[in-house]
Amino acid sequence: MKVWFNQNSGGVFLSDENYNTAMLDDCGTLRDWIVCPICGSEGFLNEIHEDEDMNSIEMAECKEWWDDYTAERFPNKSKYSLV
Ligand SMILES: [Zn+2]
Numbered sequence: 001m002k003v004w005f006n007q008n009s010g011g012v013f014l015s016d017e018n019y020n021t022a023m024l025d026d027c028g029t030l031r032d033w034i035v036c037p038i039c040g041s042e043g044f045l046n047e048i049h050e051d052e053d054m055n056s057i058e059m060a061e062c063k064e065w066w067d068d069y070t071a072e073r074f075p076n077k078s079k080y081s082l083v
Pocket of ligand 1: 036037038039040041049062
């Protein structure tokens with residue numbers, strides 16, 4: 001487990017050997033910090049891709065990755081409850 005500080009955002013990050021990263025939010029809660037490998041969009045779970053239309057053709061690859069990611073990470077949750 002590694003802790004690092006982003007001087008630009010003032011955020012404190014934690015990451016493990018699998019590159020899973022978490023960051024403290026404004027309330028001091030540790031939350032998953034996610035980076036999309038397709039488009040580079042990053043943010044908390046509810047923020048990533050939030051400005052994008054995930055049903056558009058341009059976002060098809062992102063959507064595919066996102067569906068896989070959430071299915072693997074949250075196997076018991078509906079993906080629709082995450083966005
Ligand atoms: Zn993306």
